[in-house]
Amino acid sequence: xxxxxxxxxxxxxxxxxxxxxxxxxxxxxxxxxxxxxxxxxxxxxxxxxxxxxxxxxxxxxxxxxxxxxxxxxxxxxxxxxxxxxxxxxxxxxxxxxxxxxxxxxxxxxxxxxxxxxxxxxxxxxxxxxxxxxxxxxxxxxxxxxxx
Numbered sequence: 809x810x811x812x813x814x815x816x817x818x819x820x821x822x823x824x825x826x827x828x829x830x831x832x833x834x835x836x837x838x839x840x841x842x843x844x845x846x847x848x849x850x851x852x853x854x855x856x857x858x859x860x861x862x863x864x865x866x867x868x869x870x871x872x873x874x875x876x877x878x879x880x881x882x883x884x885x886x887x888x889x890x891x892x893x894x895x896x897x898x899x900x901x902x903x904x905x906x907x908x909x910x911x912x913x914x915x916x917x918x919x920x921x922x923x924x925x926x927x928x929x930x931x932x933x934x935x936x937x938x939x940x941x942x943x944x945x946x947x948x949x950x951x952x953x954x955x
Contacts, residue, residue, distance in 0.1 A: 810853070814836075828840055829866075833849040833850050833853055834850065836849070837849075837850045844876075844877075844887055844890070844891065845887075846892065847866050847867060848890045848891065848894050850866055851863050851866045851894045852897075852900070854866070855897050855898060855901055856892070858901075860873075860898055860901035860902050863894070863895075864898075865912045868892075871895050871898070873887070873888060873891045873892075876891075885919055885922060886922070886924075888918065888919065889915060889918075889919040889922040889924035889925060890924055892911055892914065892915050892919075892924065892927045892928070893915065893924035893925070893927050893931075894907045895911055896905070896911040896912050896915070896928045896931065896932070897928070897931050900931055900932055901909065905932075908931075908932060909932060911928070912925075912928045912929065912932055915928050937952060
């Protein structure tokens with residue numbers, strides 16, 4: 809069930825139904841609070857909404873994958889990359905650019921072909937168009953929350 813809820817988030821977002829996408833993410837997290845991808849999706853929403861301060865709480869103040877799941881000794885590359893990009897974005901959002909860049913460099917070495925690595929790069933080094941898009945998305949989220 810976690811996988812099916814997780815799989816619904818992206819199509820809703822692609823068709824522009826952000827409310828349905830977000831409600832699916834929240835439903836998944838509520839039903840499966842320990843599921844890494846549910847946490848990652850919710851953290852991503854918080855970051856896009858400018859609510860970076862929520863990220864440490866989502867991960868129980870454990871911003872290291874091994875600390876978050878201490879009984880596990882290995883992780884799939886998608887788990888590592890997904891977690892690393894969110895934490896990279898978090899540190900960038902709170903002004904800890906050196907930490908974010910260090911995480912990005914680790915991503916480049918460990919997961920050079922993962923989409924998450926490119927996503928981290930775009931977050932740290934956005935193009936002019938990327939900066940404009942980020943600004944527009946942030947404004948839309950803030951307007952929607954004011955209504």
